[in-house]
Amino acid sequence: MTTIQWFPGHMAKAKREVQEKLKLIDVAFELLDARVPMSSRNPMIDDILGQKPRLILLNKADMADEAVTEQWIRYFRDQGRTAIAIDAQSGTGVRQIAAVAKEMVKEKFDKMRAKGIKNPRPVRALIVGIPNVGKSTLINRLAGRHIAKTGDKPGVTKAQQWIKVGKEMELLDTPGILWPKFEDEDVGFKLAVTGAIKDEILNLQDVAVYALRFLSVHYPERLSERYRLDNIPADIVALFDAIGRRRGCLTAGGGIDYDKVADIVLYDIRTEKLGRLSFETPAAWT
Numbered sequence: 001m002t003t004i005q006w007f008p009g010h011m012a013k014a015k016r017e018v019q020e021k022l023k024l025i026d027v028a029f030e031l032l033d034a035r036v037p038m039s040s041r042n043p044m045i046d047d048i049l050g051q052k053p054r055l056i057l058l059n060k061a062d063m064a065d066e067a068v069t070e071q072w073i074r075y076f077r078d079q080g081r082t083a084i085a086i087d088a089q090s091g092t093g094v095r096q097i098a099a100v101a102k103e104m105v106k107e108k109f110d111k112m113r114a115k116g117i118k119n120p121r122p123v124r125a126l127i128v129g130i131p132n133v134g135k136s137t138l139i140n141r142l143a144g145r146h147i148a149k150t151g152d153k154p155g156v157t158k159a160q161q162w163i164k165v166g167k168e169m170e171l172l173d174t175p176g177i178l179w180p181k182f183e184d185e186d187v188g189f190k191l192a193v194t195g196a197i198k199d200e201i202l203n204l205q206d207v208a209v210y211a212l213r214f215l216s217v218h219y220p221e222r223l224s225e226r227y228r229l230d231n232i233p234a235d236i237v238a239l240f241d242a243i244g245r246r247r248g249c250l251t252a253g254g255g256i257d258y259d260k261v262a263d264i265v266l267y268d269i270r271t272e273k274l275g276r277l278s279f280e281t282p283a284a285w286t
C-alpha cells in the first residue's frame with residue numbers, strides 16, 4: 001500500500017499528470033463520494049479539467065441518503081453539469097455511464113463523421129478522483145474483470161493501457177489521483193467519518209464527536225433507534241456516556257471508555273448500521 005503525502009510539489013505533479021492524460025481522452029469521469037460530494041472533490045478540479053467534457057459520478061450511492069443524492073444530482077444539473085449516482089462495488093448505475101458519456105461527446109464525434117471518418121474510434125475516458133473514492137473498483141467494474149488493485153485503505157492505485165468497455169468506450173487503466181481540500185478542517189472530518197482518510201491521521205474521538213454532532217441534528221431518530229436512547233442529550237459528553245452505557249464501554253475504573261464509544265460509532269456509520277447517511281447537502285452550497 002502506498003501512502004500519498006500531499007505536499008505542494010506532489011499536488012503540482014498530480015495536476016500535471018492528469019493534464020497529460022487529458023490530452024488522450026474525450027471525457028473525464030469525476031468520481032465523488034455521494035455521501036460527501038463537496039469534501040471528496042478536488043478544490044482545483046475546474047482549473048485542472050478545463051473545458052474537457054466531464055461526467056460527475058456520485059459513487060458509493062448505496063451508502064448515501066437517496067433523497068440527498070437526488071438533491072445533489074439536481075444541484076449539478078443547475079450548474080450545467082451531468083451527474084449520475086452509481087455503486088461501483090455492486091455495479092448499480094454503472095451500465096449507463098458509457099451511454100451518457102457518448103452523448104456528452106456526440107458533437108465531437110459527429111464532426112469526425114462529417115469529415116468522412118465512417119467508424120470513429122471508441123470514446124476515450126479517464127477516471128479522476130481523490131484517494132479511496134472507488135477509482136479502482138470502478139475501473140474493474142467497467143472492465144468486467146480484475147485490472148486495478150483496490151483496497152480498504154487509501155492510496156492503493158497502480159500500473160497504463162486502454163481498457164475496452166463494450167464496443168463504444170475505452171478507459172485509461174490508471175486513474176488520475178487528485179487531492180481533497182484538506183486544509184479545511186470540516187473536510188478532514190467528513191473524509192475521516194466516511195473512511196476516506198486513514199484513522200491514524202485524526203483523533204478518533206474528535207472524529208466521532210463531529211459525527212455524533214452531525215447525526216444529532218440530521219438523523220437523531222437513527223441514533224435513538226440504534227443505541228436505544230429515549231432522547232439525544234444535547235451535551236456531547238452526555239451523549240458519549242449514554243451510548244457507552246448502552247454498549248458496556250467501561251474502563252477498568254468503571255468510567256466510560258470514550259475511545260471504545262468512538263470506535264463503535266464510526267464502525268456503525270461505515271458499515272451502514274445507522275442506515276444510509278449523507279454528510280453534506282447542497283443547501284450549504286447554494
Ligand SMILES: Nc1nc2c(ncn2[C@@H]2O[C@H](COP(=O)(O)OP(=O)(O)OP(=O)(O)O)[C@@H](O)[C@H]2O)c(=O)[nH]1
Nearest residue numbers: 060087088132133134135136137151154155156157
Ligand atoms: N459501498 C461501496 N463501497 C465502495 C464502492 N466503490 C468502492 N468501494 C469501496 O471503497 C474502498 C476504496 O475503493 P478503491 O477502488 O480502492 O478506491 P481508489 O479510489 O481506487 O483508491 P486509491 O487507490 O487509494 O486511489 C474499497 O474498500 C471499495 O470496496 C461503492 O460504490 N459502494
